[in-house]
Amino acid sequence: MASWPDEFDVVILGGGAGAKLIWGAVGQRSVAVVEQSLVGGACPFVACVPSKAMLHTARVWQLGADPRQSALFTGRVPASEAYRLACERRDSIVHHRDDTINAEALAHTGAVLVRGHGQLIEPGVLDVDGRRLRYRDLVINTGSVPVRPDIPGLDSVPVWSSDDALSTTTLPGSMLIVGGGAVGCELAFLFATFGVAVILTQRAPRLLPAEEPRASADVEDALTQLGVAVRTATTVTSVAKRGDRAEAQLSTGGRVTVEQVVLAAGRIPRVEGLGLHHVGLDLVPGAVIPIDEQCRAVGAEDLWAIGDVTGKSAFTHTSHYQGRVVAANLRGHRVRADYASIPRAVYVEPTLAAAGHTIASARHAGIEPVTAGAEMGTAAVRSSIDGQPAGWITLLADPATQCLIGATGMGHNAEEWISVLSQAICAATPVAVLADVVHPFPSFGELLENPLWQLREALHAQLSTLSAARGSGFIQTAHPDEVSPHPEEARHDSR
Structure with a gap:
């Protein structure tokens, strides 16, 4: 039996992606992480990292079939051999699904790793395969499980x-x-x-x-x-x-x-067998754990939740973000999570990336967005240089706030340049400010420049039309250059 103590200030049930943003970031408070499988969760071992490693190798191999590039190759191996090499590279990157490095990183912070299945038996008490752990704060981070459709046979x-x-x-x-x-x-x-x-x-x-x-x-x-x-x-x-x-x-x-x-x-939250009913959470199998803006579980004392169990934008980077939010709150700061600008990406070729609203979701929220777009092949010379001409961008702005509220695009490295737009949405940056951002030449980021200037002009023209129609200024609307880059309602509460 491991010689760890029975009481901790913070217990994290589940060692998945967001846990590492907590276990070494809560000051002097004692921490235990309960994990029955792999420390680090599915992402580094069987999901995000292996899939992107395989996709990268597939794209490299695929380049050999591109007539513009094939002369640079000494010869393409058959598909079966390319796949074997891709699997070898994948398994090497994920350390053959050995979580030793993650476990050592956890221990280096002073946190204690408790191997086993944990379940609540009463408020403040977690049972781990027969041994009781007492906690002051519990973070649920048990992830999700694949949906198995009810298909006969x-x-x-x-x-x-x-x-x-x-x-x-x-x-x-x-x-x-x-x-x-x-x-x-x-x-x-x-x-x-x-x-x-x-x-x-x-x-x-x-x-x-x-x-x-x-x-x-x-x-x-x-x-x-x-x-x-x-x-x-x-x-x-x-x-x-x-x-x-x-x-x-x-x-x-x-x-x-x-x-x-x-x-x-799809996937559903892993909430079965956790004993959540002992702390007042009566959830049906597959239901999300309801949380407030600080990631506190609604209806339970001293309980937090992060990751897939919350049903909030099921991405690894969301789990990381929620882990930071919880860690800050456990340190005594008041920090709220805001999911409005969480980026989304699908790693096909060209990559699809998005953040914030789509046109449909904006309209559902009562906003008729102003839109502008551009095509990669004509707006970014870098796309021709790299032989990646496919792609486009669509940007959305709210005419009431004059700020960017959504972006969707496809193109090479879209998962990288979407972060610029995600940041702008998060910060409620006026389009007039974004239009003045200059991108290096040649770069894929140049794709953003023309549509931002188009949005700026469209928003200004709309304001001018409204001003002329209303004459007396009964309803005051700011010029895009005069809008505060940090509207009060868009700020994070970090007191």
Whole structure:
């Protein structure tokens, strides 16, 4: 039995992504992290890191087929060999799923790692496989689990979760991916690049239905060009084993036979078996833990929650952000989380990145946005230099505040330049200020310059029209150059 104490100031139940932003950042308070699997969670071992490592290798290998680049290669290995090398590189990057480095980093901060399954037995007391831990504050960070659709016959056929697909070294000849969200699209792009015959089904009328329609269409086009058969407005109604393959019946009436079925139909919070009812949280399986702006669990004492269990923008970077918010509050500061500008990315080629509102969500919020856009190939010379001309950007501004409220774009390194726009949305920066930001030449960031100037002019013209119509100035509206870059209602409370 480990020789750790029984009482801690802070106990973190779950050692996933956000936990590392807490365990060494709460001053002199004693900390224990309870984890029954891998310290660091799914992201570094079976999700974000391995998927992006595989996607990078796939793109490098794919370059050899580009007639503009192929003369630079001494010869492309076959797809099966490229896939094997990609798996080797992936496993090396994730340390062969050995969490020793993370566990040592945790211990270096003075925190204690407690291996095992933790569950609440009463307020202030957590049971870890028979031993009781007492805490003053508890942070729930147990992540999520893949949704397993209720499809008749699913147990009789070879099935992978997305985690399995990113851990295996097997390259099937054909694959049916169920789910057209970010994970499903990335897996389809990855395996199709290595020559797998991929069929992707999506229940909704389009892929990535929460994003701009053009983004959905362009992602579908990128997948189709790789040979992926995209089936939107389609569900799998049943599957059956046919020899060593799986035959799937589709809601549209067709049937497909594949070597492997992959489930990418979403994830739900991991809240079962945690004993949350002992602290006043009676949640049905898969429900989110309700939290306030400080990430405190609503309806429970001394309880916090971060990551996928909160249902707030399910990205690793959101978990990191929430971890920082909780750590600051545990140190005695009053810090609130704001999710309005959390960036979103889908790592196909070209990459889709977005932050803030889409046109539809802005209208749903009662805002009729002013929009402007640009095409990558004509707005950023760097795209031609790097041989990456595909891409575009759409920017949204609120005419009432004169500030940027949303951005969606596709293009090379979009996950990098979206951060500039995310920051602008978070800070409620006036478009007039953003238009004066100069980007280095040549760079992909130049894509942002023309639409920002277009927005500036459109917003100014709209104000001028309103001013002329109202004459007497009964309703005062500021010139874009006169709007405060930090409207009071947009500030974080960091007292």
